Amino acid sequence: MSARFGPLPDESLDALVAILDEIRLGRSRSRSELVARTGLGRAIVAQRVGELIERGLVTEGDVGPSTGGRPPRQLAFRSEAGHLLVADLGATSIDVAVTTLDGRILGHHDEPARIETGPERCLDRVDALFDLLVRTTEDLPGRLWGIGIDVPGPVEFESGRPISPPIMPGWDGYPIRSRFAGRYQAPVWVDNDVNVLALGEWRAGVAMGHDNVVVVKIGTGIGAGIISDGRLHRGAQGSAGDVGHIQVVDDPAVVCRCGNIGCLEALAGGGALGQAGMAAARDGRSARLRTALDRHGTVTAEDVARAASLGDPVAVAMLQSAGRRIGAMLASVVNFFNPSLIVIGGGVANSPDLLLVAIRETIYRRSLPLATRDLLIQRSSLGSLAGVIGASAMVVDQLFARDVIGRWIEAGEPSGLTDLELARAG
Numbered sequence: 021m022s023a024r025f026g027p028l029p030d031e032s033l034d035a036l037v038a039i040l041d042e043i044r045l046g047r048s049r050s051r052s053e054l055v056a057r058t059g060l061g062r063a064i065v066a067q068r069v070g071e072l073i074e075r076g077l078v079t080e081g082d083v084g085p086s087t088g089g090r091p092p093r094q095l096a097f098r099s100e101a102g103h104l105l106v107a108d109l110g111a112t113s114i115d116v117a118v119t120t121l122d123g124r125i126l127g128h129h130d131e132p133a134r135i136e137t138g139p140e141r142c143l144d145r146v147d148a149l150f151d152l153l154v155r156t157t158e159d160l161p162g163r164l165w166g167i168g169i170d171v172p173g174p175v176e177f178e179s180g181r182p183i184s185p186p187i188m189p190g191w192d193g194y195p196i197r198s199r200f201a202g203r204y205q206a207p208v209w210v211d212n213d214v215n216v217l218a219l220g221e222w223r224a225g226v227a228m229g230h231d232n233v234v235v236v237k238i239g240t241g242i243g244a245g246i247i248s249d250g251r252l253h254r255g256a257q258g259s260a261g262d263v264g265h266i267q268v269v270d271d272p273a274v275v276c277r278c279g280n281i282g283c284l285e286a287l288a289g290g291g292a293l294g295q296a297g298m299a300a301a302r303d304g305r306s307a308r309l310r311t312a313l314d315r316h317g318t319v320t321a322e323d324v325a326r327a328a329s330l331g332d333p334v335a336v337a338m339l340q341s342a343g344r345r346i347g348a349m350l351a352s353v354v355n356f357f358n359p360s361l362i363v364i365g366g367g368v369a370n371s372p373d374l375l376l377v378a379i380r381e382t383i384y385r386r387s388l389p390l391a392t393r394d395l396l397i398q399r400s401s402l403g404s405l406a407g408v409i410g411a412s413a414m415v416v417d418q419l420f421a422r423d424v425i426g427r428w429i430e431a432g433e434p435s436g437l438t439d440l441e442l443a444r445a446g
């Protein structure tokens with residue numbers, strides 16, 4: 021990469037990052053707001069804002085409301101300085117999107133896919149869909165600034181590799197980051213689906229404005245993303261929030277796909293609900309589930325949810341039981357972590373109220389009163405786009421983090437920055 025701009029000393033970069041964060045997250049819209057909110061001097065703010073404008077990261081737009089005297093010009097992040105490509109890989113689907121640098125979706129495509137067919141097939145398809153998006157999106161802004169991928173399993177965030185993912189055969193240790201970085205010559209970040217869901221809800225959904233949030237995804241499995249003191253908490257290795265494998269019973273008959281016994285996920289996850297529904301269909305306890313089984317040869321969690329919403333008592337009992345178990349786990353999390361908001365998302369959580377009601381009742385009954393006094397428990401608000409919105413937010417957070425921006429700000433943009441350069445900085 022060639023340097024288009026002069027080098028920035030460390031303290032200048034600190035101020036630049038602080039000011040850019042203020043502007044791009046919509047907290048400050050004028051130089052005087054920046055002075056008030058960052059505690060930086062007026063001259064420094066003016067200088068750094070000038071640099072951000074010169075580097076094409078900030079624009080000075082319409083005249084804002086006057087507070088007496090000359091009305092200030094509004095500062096805005098130039099979210100169309102470049103574009104991002106993101107892919108949300110689920111157990112049974114691929115969602116891809118091209119977005120601006122503030123997460124606005126310019127093009128989107130989703131289709132069924134099976135993660136268990138392995139990385140080569142799945143990621144070749146992602147390549148093809150990225151190419152399709154780039155070809156068919158009109159007026160794509162700038163160059164490719166970064167790529168974000170999320171997968172339904174544990175990921176070592178530093179290296180961008182899945183680590184022993186239970187439902188992703190063939191993916192263990194697969195170098196997702198270097199594969200994409202090599203092909204696209206752009207920085208790449210990879211994370212698990214739940215962290216990405218949490219980032220999406222926090223940046224653009226129901227968790228906006230909350231600093232301590234637990235986002236629970238109830239899909240085939242169960243996991244949680246944690247926003248702690250205004251940051252996504254990934255933990256030492258990136259496995260924080262893996263609440264589906266907390267042991268909740270001591271019954272050797274409850275075998276989890278992770279190899280342990282008694283995990284929450286093995287009792288209350290979508291996979292477990294499907295299996296319980298299948299058993300109820302086979303032994304004649306539920307006529308509705310029997311119909312589902314006859315119709316497509318299997319019973320899924322969605323079938324159980326649908327039967328419950330139609331009043332099937334067996335399906336209702338299953339969802340209530342799952343909700344109580346998830347709620348009991350979350351009550352412990354509430355006592356331990358004291359969030360102001362719990363967000364419930366994922367395919368299983370999307371359908372019936374029953375599950376949410378059971379979760380909510382159990383959390384309030386079993387947590388400490390001080391921890392639940394102002395606790396909100398809400399449904400995920402971004403629906404099926406949550407994954408791609410969150411993946412875009414993940415890339416932006418990384419691109420503008422202090423240690424990453426320092427490596428591309430002189431070049432003017434991060435295009436061309438690949439994983440080798442990222443690894444060197446870590």
Ligand SMILES: [Zn+2]
Pocket residue numbers: 264265276277278279280283285
């Ligand atoms: Zn387990």
